[in-house]
Amino acid sequence: MQLTAHSGAGEEVGAPYDVAAVRTDFPILHRPVRGRPLVYLDTAASAQKPAQVMDAERRFYAEDYANIHRGLYSLSQRATDCYDTARRKVASFLNARNDREIVFTRNATEAINLVAASFGEAFLKEGDEVVITGLEHHSNIVPWQLLRRKKGIVLKVAPLNDRGEVPLDGFTRLLGPRTRLAAFAQVSNALGTNLPAAEMIRAAHAAGAKALIDGSQSVVHMGADVQALDCDFFVFSGHKLYGPTGIGVLYGKEELLEAMPPYQGGGDMIASVTFDESTFAPLPSKFEAGTPAIAQAVALGAAIDYVTSLGLERIRAHESKLLDYALGRLSAFAPLSIIGTAASRSSVISFVIAGVHPHDIAHVLDASGVCIRAGHHCAQPVMARFGVPATARASFGLYNTIGEVDALADALEKVEALFLR
Amino acid sequence: MTGNSEIRDLYPEVILDHSRHPRNRRTLAGCSHAGRSENPSCGDEVVVFLDVDDRGVISDIAFGGRSCAIATASASLMTELVLGKTPAQAEALFHRFRAIAGGGADAPVDGMEVEVERLTTLAGLRDYPAREKCATLAWHTMLVALQNPKERK
Helix, strand or coil: CCCCCCCCCCCCCCCCCCHHHHHCCCHHHHCCECCECCEECECCCCCCCCHHHHHHHHHHHHHHCCCCCCCCCHHHHHHHHHHHHHHHHHHHHHCCCCHHHEEEECCHHHHHHHHHHHHHHHHCCCCCEEEEECCCCHHHCHHHHHHHHHHCCEEEEECCCCCCCCCHHHHHHHCCCCEEEEEEECECCCCCEECCHHHHHHHHHHCCCEEEEECCCCHHHHCCCHHHHCCCEEEEEHHHHCCCCCCEEEEECHHHHHHCCCCCCCCCCEEEECCCCEEECCCCHHHCCCCCCHHHHHHHHHHHHHHHHHCHHHHHHHHHHHHHHHHHHHHCCCCEEEECCCCCECCEEEEEECCECHHHHHHHHHHCCEECEEECCCCHHHHHHCCCCCEEEEECCCCCCHHHHHHHHHHHHHHHHHHCC | CCCCHHHHHHCCHHHHHHHHCCCCECCCCCCCEEEEEEECCCCEEEEEEEEECCCCCEEEEEEEEECCHHHHHHHHHHHHHHCCCCHHHHHHHHHHHHHHHCCCCCCCCCCCHHHHHHHHCCHHHHHCHHHHHHHHHHHHHHHHHHCCECCCC
16 A cells, blocks of 8 residues: 555544444445345445435435525524535545635536646646546546647656556656646556555656646545645545535645636625626635535535544455455456556456456346446546456445455356356 | 346347357458447447448348447347348338337338347347447448448449
8 A cells, every 4th residue: 555544533443344234324235136135346436325424415404404605594504514514524534734725526527627727727838738647537638638629738648557557657757847737546447556646746746747636536445645645636526435426526735726716607706796807705615606515515524424433444454355355256267357457456356358248247247236337437548558448347345245256256157157158 | 057037138049149159240342331330338349341232132241340249149130130131121120120129219121020020039138228229239330331332343
């Protein structure tokens, strides 16, 4: 592991992790699929939600809901307090200096688009360079291509090796006097590779560039300490962190966010408006035009409480055990090849079976109640790098069990029986 | 084999047979029509080659590319069914197939009961809307090809 997770309060490292008890928090895990127990191995796409998160959202609507920042009545103040509390939870979870550095967005994709539009507007001009890696999700490729079209920036891509790693020297070599930003995922959604984020951020800073970390896949396994990382931006999606859809987070260093122009205009982000000119609200409201996803922010706060109470270190230890066991079982299955064999990785496994299309694998597994992802995982350049149109991908979260890994392996034998014998 | 009825719905013997042993998977040098299409959601790619003779009949057909079992089997079956038909008959079969496998608008298929019966063996696909694109990829590609006459050999 390249990073020490930022530990939550009250965490007892070493106490046994009771996955059976954890599973009772997730109602959907107890609903059969096609008459069989659900084996949900697609947490990297989106995590299932614990009752605590659903209850928080429902309770907020039932007891505290009104629009925020507007009403003079006490209910609106309560709603505003709930929203602000959620922002403080996120700030604490990421170890941000203060909650003005936390901007709520729809998801990680919108957070990256915000940076591309706003940081791009303020700090990037024709010929300036943005460095990404060959592992990126489309959400960290396309916004920069749009900016390239608009401003004539240059997009450089750090290469992958055959293990699906981004070697530090290949990345560092791309950094130069015109590099303004390095933007990369801390953990690959397609292959599970852990990137040496701290070293990459240091290298970017040494070249005079800023660093944006896409933490969508990493924050769920290792948390984040943005001060220790010293990243300039950090983004993630709430729905991958066992929270609701429709809420994401942009962390940005305060002085950078201060220097950046608004992303969208509208209500809530202004100080005053006349037809001649408007002035903008202070951080973070400057970047939150319009009524935000208030209840979803509150529920994201509950999701953070949930993972923090379980303990990120213990979650990660549990997921590592699942990963090691799954790698062992899948490696022993002769027709299967694992795509991406990084030395440091998180609990995501991409694989192919010679002669069987990933969509067929996923469908046969579905008949056994096993949910995996098949396709390009919004990372077509990764597929191209490994010469496959698509892969099957199993990913493991805090509620998965060794028995579910066995269910995956057993279902894969049905695939072999159906297509290869 | 697996004793699993859901799997059998999606992968009936006709699909397994045609995906393991695709018919007419070859190239057709000097053909009169060719087309290619992709399913961007899975990266599948199918090419279809056709020879339409002077009487307006599909006198030869072949396919290639890379695709899943459903798309491969459907392409293979299609080549058998449209051989000897006119382009209009082939299109009518396609509309019937869509109605069987997904629920598109139907079309009359005069005198092709045997072909329709063979397409009906894929009716289990109806329960898997995510795979309709797989099943119809080759058929769409055939229509693209028919719009796409090549320089006469």
